[in-house]
Amino acid sequence: MAQPKTRIQQKNSDTILDAALDVFSASGFRGSTLDQIAEVAGLSKPNLLYYFPSKEAIHTALLSELLDTWLDPLRAMDPEGEPLVEIMGYVHRKLEISRDYPRESRLFANEILQGAPRILAAIEGDLKTLVDAKCAILQHWMDQGKIAPMPPVHLIFAIWSLTQHYADFDVQVRAVLGPGHDPFAEADAFLDLLFRRLLAA
């Protein structure tokens, strides 16, 4: 909805988006059906289409919400802060997001895997702009000898890759670990160790 008015409209709209996130993140865009979303939402299929003009509109609404949430932790990396603290803070925040919002992580992964048809412009625009700015900061810290030298953009890729892996490949991680493990708690400790060793000047 462009401008939800009543509370009931807002509530139903939110219910639909939450159900759609469940379904889209598990099956991808084309693998999901309005019937599935309607059932999870507890609403009829025509009622979904009363709130959103089409299946694609629901998907687009989710992706739009997503990108801002996605960029926030990186935005928070402060050029005035202590380099190691700022970077490790980003690593831990990103992992927390993977733990707390795995559906969003999978929705994003599905979209990128399939060539980012609906989100490529945003990646080439906002995302690249932000990454370029943060890379300049990282490079500055390296030039000052505050952290070990390396290609900054690949450091960022490594943070994304390692944190999102525990959300996107959750099924595999749990199957390989076996019972009696807490994947995200272990990941938190391991990534702390990994990035501290990597960044040590």
Next chain:
Amino acid sequence: MAQPKTRIQQKNSDTILDAALDVFSASGFRGSTLDQIAEVAGLSKPNLLYYFPSKEAIHTALLSELLDTWLDPLRAMDPEGEPLVEIMGYVHRKLEISRDYPRESRLFANEILQGAPRILAAIEGDLKTLVDAKCAILQHWMDQGKIAPMPPVHLIFAIWSLTQHYADFDVQVRAVLGPGHDPFAEADAFLDLLFRRLLAA
């Protein structure tokens, strides 16, 4: 085909599987259609179903082939070898596979993302068994002080995550890097640096 006989059967069967890999890896199972696969293969839709009994049979055939290829580089890690050489060899081989077989990597990623409905048994079986065995080797090397101590299984996750990221998120990597980059060449150098720092005793 359970038992391809003639050369023409083998050839068409391979053509279909190659086309199906193109389509399934780009759109996921449900997002792909027999029409798309038939067009890429240059065959008619009924002809596809002459060689394979169903769409799902084609997908399953691809996944079965996949798992062995997937496990080979890890199998090659030799307990008698020099620890750092063996591990770095695995990292580089895995990245080469991501570079040379990105479709296979995405097919696997799609399957895991969607809860591994058709491959979970293999992951809990063959894959876990192999990982457990290799973790024992890694742990032994750590106990000997040959490499730095860390949870072995998370080291393996890190290798998978970082190498596959460059194949699975290729679109995003290229969009963020911008023109004039060779993602896999840069990744090869960066991962070499990362894992050497991580493993240094």
Next chain:
DNA sequence: GTCTATACTCTGATAGAC
């Protein structure tokens, strides 16, 4: 072995009663 034609099901979306 390969094609045209088609049966049948699923799915996105609309019409219209309430």
Next chain:
DNA sequence: GTCTATCAGAGTATAGAC
């Protein structure tokens, strides 16, 4: 605002000619 009924199109799979 929400529902039942339904349409139109896409998609998997089969029948049968060649």
